Amino acid sequence: MLMEKLPAYPFCDLHLAQRLERTEAASNAHFVEARARVFPRCQATWTEVAGAYAMFDGVESPLTQTFGLGLFQPVTEAVLDTLEQFFEIRNAPVFHEISPLADPALWPLLTACGYAPVEFTSVLYRPIWPEMDLGKPRNARLQVRQVGLADQETWQATAALGWSEYPEVTDFMQEVGQVTAAIESAVQFLAELEGEPIAAAGLHLQGTVALLSGASTVPTGRNQGAQWALLERRLQYAAAQGCTLAIMGASPGSPSQRNAERHGFRIAYTRCKWQKI
Template sequence: MVFSDQDLARRLERAEGRSNASFVDARAQLFPTSGACWVEVAGAYAMFDGPDSPLTQTFGLGLFGPVGDAELSKLERFFAERGAPVHHEVSPLADGSLLALLPTRGYVPIEYTSVLYRPLGPEAPAASAPTNPRVQTRVVPHSEAEAWSQTLAQGWSTEMENAEAFMRDFGRINARSAGYAAYLAELDGAPIAAGGMYVHNGVALLAGASTVPQGRRQGGQQALLHARLRDAASQGCTLALMGALPGSQSQRNAEKHGFRIAYTRIKWQLMPRP
């Protein structure tokens, strides 16, 4: 049994934090003038990936060390110096004093995320095998990063407003992030779905999966999930990790394939003082 406790939260949050740190490092390398960078404060990772990036926030706050006014002030200066809003995504398994402290400094909750996990290994239930033999998956090399990011962007274009350009840029950088594996699902040789996987300390983070509109209901997502879980287990991972909007179709799909909710995170935003 894997219990939803603080040890699990630390493993999951660190894996996601390391993945995002790798992304920020890749952006800084590809675009030196972007100012992309990250720091560690009280064990949490604070990322700057641009003022409007969803990665510009902290990960793991309150899980790896005590957080008081001094630590929060240091984090707030990090974001303020870069003209970015201050966001902390906090697990309910973080130190309970943080929950009381944040509102006193002007933070308000703005978003929930379901953090889901699935045990991997010989004793864990096997992932559902793909049902469409016409769909094949593969890890794409860096030389095909542009085609992979285009597939990823097309899949997200119907999910969020103005998402295609953002996801195309996001995909290009992710495909070049250290430790990130970009997966493609192809129907009769034509790309229909894209996704990725990042591995840290025995945890495989599954992220970014999408299917192009004309390729949906062909088994692309199931094939991608099966391939990534299979590869994660073969690399010695004991846990797989996903994030989803609570109650969303993505969460339901994950639960259908053996994922369980570890906890629900709250994203806090520092509001401007009058």
């Protein structure tokens, strides 16, 4: 059985939460830095406050928020004020995405300061190693390949079409390919069904941790096993680069979460996004 072949999972504790959240924060910081280089007019930037990374990637970007708040240092009202100023001077909404393993004193403080929960994300993880057998044969008509500079437009168009049901994300995805191509630690993959691109996904390597992100399938290419194949290929690639742990986020109960769990991922915790109302 698949689960019998897996090495021990790290315990889901504060140390693991710090490791997972710092990986995602660092990956997003690299993205913001690349955005500033590729599209300097957007004035993308980030800063660290009380151990949390605060990102500005544009007013509408899903990356414009904080990561890791309350996991590394206590949070006071003064800390929240500093973070709010970072976003408000850029006319951006204030979002904090917070692990349930953060300092328990943070929750009543957020409520008292006018925040409300607006979104939940399942944070999933699993150990990885070279020569993994994920236990399911791939659709023989599918091919997954790493994307080079010559295929950036194809990757970008495929990724954007895969998110076409979510207009608020589509515009963001239109530029992701160009930005990600400028990040040394990022790798892009494309799934093709009999030569036609139907799905795209990204991978960010941070030390020994691999962050899987940006997976989407075009509406006409769904139910062909593309996401399974992309997940498998990215895990194999990351393990070959020396990564020992993989992480990803998904909407609770979503097909993406179920697909990850079929690949041996476990839910570390459910993260909550808070917005200043």
